Every structure is written in C-alpha cells, then in structure tokens.
Amino acid sequence: MKDAIRVDADTVRVPPARLRLAEALESQKDRLLPCVHCGFCLPACPTYNRLGDEADSPRGRLHLMGAVVEGRLDPASDAFQTHIDRCLGxxxxxxxxxxxxxYGVLLEAARETAVEARKPGILSRLLLTIMASPALRGPFFFGGRVLRATGLADLAVRLLPSRGLMGSGRMAMAMLAATKSWIPPVASDSAAGPGEDSDHPGHRGTVGILLGCVQQGLYDRVNKATARTLEANGYRVVEVRGQGCCGALHAHAGSLQGARDLARSNMDAFESAGVDFVVSNAAGCGAAMKDYHVLFETDASRAPAAAAFSERVRDVTELLAEAGPLPGAEVKCAVAYDHPCHLLHAQGVARPPIQVLEAVPGVEVRVVEGAEECCGGAGIYGLTHPELGGSIGRDKVAAVTRAGATVACSANPGCMMQIGAGLRLDGASQPIIHPVELLDESYKRAGIYK
Ligand code: SF4
Ligand code: SF4
Structure with missing residues (x-):
C-alpha cells in the first residue's frame, strides 16, 4: 500500500489563470474543513481497495482538492486529473x-475544476450533448433499440474482441443487449402508463414520474410498471410535460452549468404539473434531484424553489413501501438484489426495494454479498476505464452469480446495464430487472389492473 500522497512533486508555481479555474472548488472549500483525515472511509472505497494508492482514496482525493484550493497544485496536473477522474462517484x-x-458535492466541484483546466474526452462530451437534447436523444436510443431488437447487439458481443477500443465497443453492445425485457409483454401492458393522466382518486397523493433519458430510451417498460404499481397502491399519476434529463451525468462529468440548466427545466415542469411527489425509478436521477437544492444554494432567486423541489423527490420504492405495498399473485423465483450506490449511499434508501420484492408471493430475496460496493458502472466508467471498471464489475458479477438466483435485480438503469452486461459476457443466462417489474408482473397475474 502506498500511504503517503505526494503533492510536493506537483507543487509548482501555479499560473494565476489556472487558479481562477479552481473557482468551483474554491466556492466549496468550507465543505473540505470537516475532514479530520481519520481514514475511516478508506476501506469503503472500491478504487483504494483495488489500487492501494492513498491518492485513489477519498481522503487522498480530498487532500488533492485542498491543495488545488490553496494554490499548491495545478488543477491541470496529472495528479489532480488522474485521481479525480478515477473516482467512481x-x-x-x-x-x-x-x-x-x-464528498459527492465536493467531487462535482472538483470535476468542474478538472474539466475547465483540461477538456474531457470526445466520448464524454458527445454523450452529454446527446442526453441534454431531446432531438438527439430520440434517434440515439432508437438506434439502440434497433440494435437490440434485431439481435445485432448480441452478434457484436460474440464477434468483437475483448480488448482495446473494440473491447469497449463489445462492452457497450453487451450493456445494450442486457436491457432486453425479462418477460414477453402481455396484454395488460396497455394499461395506463406515464403520460396518460388517470382519473384515479389518488388518496396517497399526486405524483409525476421523471421519465429520464436512458430509462425512457431503453427501459420504458420500467416507467410503465412504475406508473401502474403506484396507481394500484393509491397514488394518482399525472403527465409532466416539458421534463427532460435530470442533469446527473452532467454534474458527475463536471458540467455543473449544464446540470443547472436541465434542473431549471425540470423544476418548472413539475411545478406546473402540481404534484405532491416527484418520483424517480433510477437511483442516479433520484439522488441528483434530491441534491438540486445544493446546485442552487448560491442563487437566491432559485434556492427556495430548489429546496422545496428536493423535499418532494422520492424513489418509487419509497412510496410503494410506504403503501404496503399491496400484494399480488405468486411469481415463483429467487432474486439476487444488488444495492445501487446512489440509492443506498447517496439517498440512504436500503430497505424499500427489498420490501417491494418481498411483497411478491413466491419471491425469495437474496441480497448479493458485498451489495454495498459499486458495480463499476458509474455512468460510462466501464467504457472509459475498462481495466479498473472491468475488475470492479467482474467482482460484482461473481457475487451475483454466487447468489444462485433465477433473476438479478437492481434499481438503477446504469447498474442493470453494467451487471447485465457482465452476466452476458460471462455466458450466464439470468436476466436483470428493476424491483417494480416484478411487482408489476405479480399484479398482472392477480388481475389487479383493469
Ligand atoms: S472523509 Fe474520510 S478521512 Fe475525512 S473525516 Fe471522513 S472518514 Fe475521515
Ligand atoms: S466516491 Fe467511491 S470511488 Fe470515489 S472516493 Fe468515495 S468511495 Fe472512493
């Protein structure tokens, strides 16, 4: 293990222009102060556990951030760029x-400082541009669905080599192939989904669902299952026009301004819809929206609305668990459940997804060994860091396989794609599903939907 972090070697006379680039981090410097360098966080960190380098630990990264704020380290230096980039978030x-x-707030500020000092790669910039634009997102995900439906994604997984640039392409195709439905659509799929205001009395409140970008593009069935299961449990689901990407990918990639622009549109859209709850079924999106108040904390004109918005955000499993949820018919299977980091660590939601699964008669829930550790997905980390992301992902897939379940399960599209891809590349046949999909299937079998 490398214990000492060597900022000295990078300590140069930092040009004033570069120091100005550290403004995002400078504005968060008070959040660095509580760190007492105790190191309790080190064993929890997947990158530190694998690389054994203090600079790849939370404490080491906080130290690097502090050095940049104090002008002792150039934000364009390899030390800052590499170790901040290697964090999974x-x-x-x-x-x-x-x-x-x-740490999450500090990491986003550090990422903004890092990308201002050194432009990010083309893949990252391209994806952010696509996700922010509905006009580009539509054709992008349509192409993905065509590759998935025609079996070309599966074919590419079989034909492409596993190393180099082609290896990243193979991983991307495996992620796409993993988004296939676990069960053929049945007639009740035509029941009310998001976008169709219901006349449900909604005694538990009115909810608007964030449809998301990846979720809407590749997992529309999860959005529909979300609407149906919420309605079955006493919530009224209404359409929210004008909503878009939540901005999580932008914030994690260092584009806080891009994240703020998207957040503003979403806050306006959900405000106009007059909902009691803003519901997410993607842990990353839910965590980002619960943090909108931080994005606008220095904007007096938006701060109160952002705080009120964040208060209303719930993961779908939180609302369902609060309602019971209503049990349906038996779906006999064993489920290997893995916690998404942005649900467990960022939102502190651990039990609700398990309660949703346990509400289905015949289901045996097996929480994956080491379920609290990241799967290595982390946005596009698996593509941009194939070795480290691949090693973290392989450990996760091995743990899921050891659970010996019929289906794997997680509550975030990124984790579902990463684990699902790993299972495919391993030749395993388990599908991976969202908890609401299983509850939805149970309700369909019980004839709960009209
Ligand atoms: S961030 Fe890590 S080193 Fe700093 S106080 Fe928290 S646990 Fe201790
Ligand atoms: S966010 Fe995850 S990878 Fe990054 S420092 Fe914290 S524990 Fe380590």
Whole structure:
C-alpha cells in the first residue's frame, strides 16, 4: 500500500489563470474543513481497495482538492486529473464518515475544476450533448433499440474482441443487449402508463414520474410498471410535460452549468404539473434531484424553489413501501438484489426495494454479498476505464452469480446495464430487472389492473 500522497512533486508555481479555474472548488472549500483525515472511509472505497494508492482514496482525493484550493497544485496536473477522474462517484465514503464530509458535492466541484483546466474526452462530451437534447436523444436510443431488437447487439458481443477500443465497443453492445425485457409483454401492458393522466382518486397523493433519458430510451417498460404499481397502491399519476434529463451525468462529468440548466427545466415542469411527489425509478436521477437544492444554494432567486423541489423527490420504492405495498399473485423465483450506490449511499434508501420484492408471493430475496460496493458502472466508467471498471464489475458479477438466483435485480438503469452486461459476457443466462417489474408482473397475474 502506498500511504503517503505526494503533492510536493506537483507543487509548482501555479499560473494565476489556472487558479481562477479552481473557482468551483474554491466556492466549496468550507465543505473540505470537516475532514479530520481519520481514514475511516478508506476501506469503503472500491478504487483504494483495488489500487492501494492513498491518492485513489477519498481522503487522498480530498487532500488533492485542498491543495488545488490553496494554490499548491495545478488543477491541470496529472495528479489532480488522474485521481479525480478515477473516482467512481459511488459515495460509499459518505455514510462511513464520522465527520459528515459531503464528498459527492465536493467531487462535482472538483470535476468542474478538472474539466475547465483540461477538456474531457470526445466520448464524454458527445454523450452529454446527446442526453441534454431531446432531438438527439430520440434517434440515439432508437438506434439502440434497433440494435437490440434485431439481435445485432448480441452478434457484436460474440464477434468483437475483448480488448482495446473494440473491447469497449463489445462492452457497450453487451450493456445494450442486457436491457432486453425479462418477460414477453402481455396484454395488460396497455394499461395506463406515464403520460396518460388517470382519473384515479389518488388518496396517497399526486405524483409525476421523471421519465429520464436512458430509462425512457431503453427501459420504458420500467416507467410503465412504475406508473401502474403506484396507481394500484393509491397514488394518482399525472403527465409532466416539458421534463427532460435530470442533469446527473452532467454534474458527475463536471458540467455543473449544464446540470443547472436541465434542473431549471425540470423544476418548472413539475411545478406546473402540481404534484405532491416527484418520483424517480433510477437511483442516479433520484439522488441528483434530491441534491438540486445544493446546485442552487448560491442563487437566491432559485434556492427556495430548489429546496422545496428536493423535499418532494422520492424513489418509487419509497412510496410503494410506504403503501404496503399491496400484494399480488405468486411469481415463483429467487432474486439476487444488488444495492445501487446512489440509492443506498447517496439517498440512504436500503430497505424499500427489498420490501417491494418481498411483497411478491413466491419471491425469495437474496441480497448479493458485498451489495454495498459499486458495480463499476458509474455512468460510462466501464467504457472509459475498462481495466479498473472491468475488475470492479467482474467482482460484482461473481457475487451475483454466487447468489444462485433465477433473476438479478437492481434499481438503477446504469447498474442493470453494467451487471447485465457482465452476466452476458460471462455466458450466464439470468436476466436483470428493476424491483417494480416484478411487482408489476405479480399484479398482472392477480388481475389487479383493469
Ligand atoms: S472523509 Fe471522513 S472518514 Fe474520510 S478521512 Fe475525512 S473525516 Fe475521515
Ligand atoms: S466516491 Fe467511491 S470511488 Fe470515489 S472516493 Fe468515495 S468511495 Fe472512493
């Protein structure tokens, strides 16, 4: 293990222009102060556990951030760029920190500082542009669905080599192939889904569902299952026009301004819809929206609305668990459940997804060994860091396989794609599903939907 972090070697006379680039981090410097360098967070960190380098630990990264804020380290230096980039953003370091260091907020500021000092790669910039634009997102995901439906994605997984640039392409195709439905659509799929205001009395409140970008593009069935199961449990689901991407990918990639622009549109859209709850079925999106208040904390004109919006955000499993949820018919299977980091660590939601699964008669829930550790998905980390992301992903897939279940399950599209791809590349046949899909199937079999 390399214990000492060597900022000195990178300590140069930092040009004033570069120091100005550190403004995002400078504005968060008070959030660095609570760190007492105790190191309790180190064993929770997947990158530190695998690389054994203090600079790849939460404490080491906080140290690098502090050095940039104090002008001792150039934000364009390899030390800052490499170790900040290598962080998964899984936030496993937050709940174990006795001082309550808000690592996620600091990481986003550090990423903004890093990308201002050195432009990010073309893949990252291209994806952010596509996700922010509905006009580009539509054709992008349509192409993905065509590759999935025609079996070309499966074919590419079989034909492409596993290393180099082609290896990243093979991984991307495996992720796409993993988004296939676990069960053929049945007639009740035509029941009310998001976008069709129901006349349901909704005694538990009115909800608007964030449709998301990846979720809407590749997992529309999860959005529909979300609407149906919420309605069956006493919520009224209404359409929210004008909503878009939540901005999580932008914030994690260092484009806080891009994230703010998207957040503004979403806040306006959900406000106009007059909902009691803003519901997400993607852990990353839910975590981002619960943090909108941080995005606007220095904007006096938006801060109160952002705080009120964040208060209303719920993961779908939180609302369903609060309602019971209503049991349906038997679906006999064993489910290997893996916690998404942005549900467990960022939102502190551990039991609700399991309660949703346990509400289905015949289901045996097996929480995956090491379920609290990241799967290596982390946005496009598996593509941009094939070796480290691949090693973290292989450990996760091995744990899912050891659970010996019929289906794998997680509550975030990125994790579903990463674990599903790993299972495919391993030759395993388990599908991976979202918890609401199983509850939805149980309700269909019980004839709960009219
Ligand atoms: S982030 Fe928290 S747990 Fe980690 S070294 Fe700092 S105070 Fe300790
Ligand atoms: S967010 Fe995850 S990878 Fe990054 S420092 Fe924290 S525990 Fe490590």
């Amino acid at each position: 899984c936030r496993a370091c937050e709940p174990v920190c006795p001082s309550g260091v808000e």
